[in-house]
Amino acid sequence: MLSRPYAFNCILRLRTSSEFSPGHSYGHFFLDPQYENVQHIICCDSYATYAYDFDFANNTGFSRHVAEQPVLQIAFQYTVVVPPEELKSSEPVSSSRSKNSLKRRLRIRTLQFGTSQNINELYDSVDPEVVLSLLVHKVILASLGQGVREGRILLHDWLVILTAQYNDAFKLAQCKNGSSGTSHIDVSFSQCPQLQPLPRLVFALLRNPLLRLHEEGVHPDYRIYLQCLFRYLLLMLILESFTYPKGIYNVLNC
Incomplete structure (x- = not known):
């Protein structure tokens, strides 16, 4: 270096x-x-x-x-x-x-x-690694202002909203047993390959020490160290900072 x-x-x-x-x-x-x-x-x-x-x-x-x-x-x-x-x-x-x-x-x-002229072009232009980098920045900012727990909630809500908007855009949500039955939701983004890595990337970020609480074994000083480091080096550090299941690592490895 x-x-x-x-x-x-x-x-x-x-x-x-x-x-x-x-x-x-x-x-x-x-x-x-x-x-x-x-x-x-x-x-x-x-x-x-x-x-x-x-x-x-x-x-x-x-x-x-x-x-x-x-x-x-x-x-x-x-x-x-x-x-x-x-x-x-x-x-x-x-x-x-x-x-x-x-x-x-x-x-x-x-x-x-x-x-983009329509929602399909918008989703097809998504770069998962760029989205993850922006999420890390936003989560760190939220954690500093409102706490780690709030940062986790915001990240979880972001994925839920993205999934809901995707299903609404592609008209994929279907009710199995009439209006009172359970709904089938496409949570794997099967219609859009560019979005498919995002749930696993969000899972990786949620499992990272950056967003784990003190009672889960992460010292606050170590979390602050990660915040400073991730602001500069971001993606590769996230991918290398915990052990993945093999299939997830194949998706995340850049």
């Missing part, structure tokens, strides 16, 4: 087109006290992950009649250590100067996204 290239003194700014805007942000950074949607990062590498919630600017969302697609622009300014052989020929290297130099760089990436 020490030999890996790092960026220092970083500034990350996110801009969007007018239909939506960044909401809550998650990651190993701190907010700029003056400018909106600007984060400062002390140092990071290619494995650092940052996440954002987005909010619609109004209740119409993305208009289907507008030709332009939503746009997201990321500006990333950082300092990197550059060895002498990577410097431009126009920048002579003094023999008395140190072997490496500090360079300030700016990268700008502009992305245009398509929008």
Whole structure:
């Protein structure tokens, strides 16, 4: 890890087109006290992950009649250590100067996204690993503000609501013995392969020491350590932090 290239003194700014805007942000950074949607990062590498919630600017969302697609622009300014052989020929290297130099760089990436036209396209575009990363951030935030027990409840409720909305969208819920009988609910998301890993991922997160209570054998200091660590490294630590049944591990292994 020490030999890996790092960026220092970083500034990350996110801009969007007018239909939506960044909401809550998650990651190993701190907010700029003056400018909106600007984060400062002390140092990071290619494995650092940052996440954002987005909010619609109004209740119409993305208009289907507008030709332009939503746009997201990321500006990333950082300092990197550059060895002498990577410097431009126009920048002579003094023999008395140190072997490496500090360079300030700016990268700008502009992305245009398509929008889902129906619920099927929305579910098909789901990335389970990204969803899990966002859930971890949200659960940690809830645990810090309202306690671990509340974080567990929120995660459980999220899966229940997702399952109910999925069954309602695909009209899968059926009553076996009339209106007063028991209902058959598709809890395995059989109609949508992209959603199928999510129940097992949520189960893995619920079984993780991050969301286990003190009376279950998890020391509060260890839980705080996991909260700090997961904010930066997230997914791989979750997958490696407890023993899976073999079938579940095959699904979760990334």
